[in-house]
Amino acid sequence: MITTDVENYPGFAKGIEGPELMTEFRKQAERFGTEFLEEWITKVDLKDRPFTLYTENKIIKAETLIIASGASAKWLGVPGEAKTPNGFGGNGVSACATCDGPLPAFRNKRLVVVGGGDTAMEEATFLTRYASKVYVVHRRDKLRASKIMQEKAFRNEKIEFVWNADVQEILGTAEHGVTGVRLRNASDGEHFTLDCEGVFIAIGHRPNTDLFKGQIDMDTVGYVRTNGHSTATNIPGVFACGDVQDSVYRQAVTAAGTGCMSALDAERFLDHLPVEMPSGEEVTIEGEHITVDRELIITATGEVIPNEPVLE
Numbered sequence: 001m002i003t004t005d006v007e008n009y010p011g012f013a014k015g016i017e018g019p020e021l022m023t024e025f026r027k028q029a030e031r032f033g034t035e036f037l038e039e040w041i042t043k044v045d046l047k048d049r050p051f052t053l054y055t056e057n058k059i060i061k062a063e064t065l066i067i068a069s070g071a072s073a074k075w076l077g078v079p080g081e082a083k084t085p086n087g088f089g090g091n092g093v094s095a096c097a098t099c100d101g102p103l104p105a106f107r108n109k110r111l112v113v114v115g116g117g118d119t120a121m122e123e124a125t126f127l128t129r130y131a132s133k134v135y136v137v138h139r140r141d142k143l144r145a146s147k148i149m150q151e152k153a154f155r156n157e158k159i160e161f162v163w164n165a166d167v168q169e170i171l172g173t174a175e176h177g178v179t180g181v182r183l184r185n186a187s188d189g190e191h192f193t194l195d196c197e198g199v200f201i202a203i204g205h206r207p208n209t210d211l212f213k214g215q216i217d218m219d220t221v222g223y224v225r226t227n228g229h230s231t232a233t234n235i236p237g238v239f240a241c242g243d244v245q246d247s248v249y250r251q252a253v254t255a256a257g258t259g260c261m262s263a264l265d266a267e268r269f270l271d272h273l274p275v276e277m278p279s280g281e282e283v284t285i286e287g288e289h290i291t292v293d294r295e296l297i298i299t300a301t302g303e304v305i306p307n308e309p310v311l312e
């Protein structure tokens with residue numbers, strides 16, 4: 001978690017800083033004997049169990065795997081966007097309106113939302129609860145967002161659209177944070193400045209799943225697909241939780257919630273209890289598949305037997 005102030009995690013009435021929340025999570029997990037390996041996984045092999053994970057100088061074998069590699073916000077890559085002290089990231093620039101919009105720094109301020117999709121419309125609409133004015137800066141003259149989201153944004157009196165404009169730079173000072181954005185009109189190439197006190201980049205997220213490409217089911221964007229009723233993926237024994245499988249909520253509390261689900265799913269899997277797959281089949285750690293209608297069991301060797309209680 002890279003965010004600083006977390007105001008909306010349950011149990012912290014006064015808010016808590018992201019790194020401090022992480023430390024608390026870690027200490028709590030250590031109390032139950034969790035062993036931490038701080039390694040970067042460079043390759044995985046999920047063909048056979050135990051699964052194999054490779055780091056620069058280690059090979060790790062695992063009977064189950066919980067993928068929790070998160071999603072990264074996409075950035076514009078313009079001057080002024082980097083984290084402080086190199087830019088105004090954390091000092092007026094954010095990629096999460098739900099997380100940062102309610103902070104005092106953005107209240108009753110003029111804010112810019114960059115983007116033209118559903119996320120941008122949702123973030124802009126959400127920010128009007130706190131901001132005095134929200135400018136949506138979009139590089140085209142049409143939005144990509146769904147009609148319903150567009151109409152909602154168009155109806156909102158606090159939202160103003162700045163069309164055909166590319167953000168060239170985020171302007172500000174170390175003392176005051178963001179003071180504006182320098183824009184380029186895509187039609188005539190003219191540069192102009194839009195004054196504002198905050199910038200929200202809403203051009204999408206990229207799940208951190210390159211490592212698993214071709215080995216596990218993902219949606220078109222690259223989010224890992226999980227079974228609606230559990231965190232099971234299409235590979236028996238591999239589970240996914242948090243932002244890497246959630247393109248909708250992407251909050252610390254939802255990541256923690258699905259993390260808990262994954263832990264329970266993995267535990268059940270290791271206890272040899274069947275886990276439901278996205279297909280509706282159930283699979284046991286021994287590799288037995290129970291058909292969707294629960295009538296048959298297909299063993300790891302391919303033998304098909306009726307799913308009937310064993311009479312002692």
Ligand SMILES: Cc1cc2nc3c(=O)[nH]c(=O)nc-3n(C[C@H](O)[C@H](O)[C@H](O)COP(=O)(O)OP(=O)(O)OC[C@H]3O[C@@H](n4cnc5c(N)ncnc54)[C@H](O)[C@@H]3O)c2cc1C
Nearest residue numbers: 001003006040041069070096099242243250251252253255
């Ligand atoms: C600017 C900002 C502010 C936010 N503020 C809030 C807020 O106030 N409240 C809130 O609820 N949510 C907030 N969020 C969202 C919140 O941070 C996420 O929803 C949450 O952290 C998701 O948890 P996660 O465990 O799924 O992923 P992450 O917290 O992203 O953790 C993924 C981890 O996996 C690691 N990783 C990735 N690939 C590999 C690899 N190959 N090998 C080893 N490790 C790897 C990453 O380094 C990272 O440590 C904010 C997000 C942003 C960007």
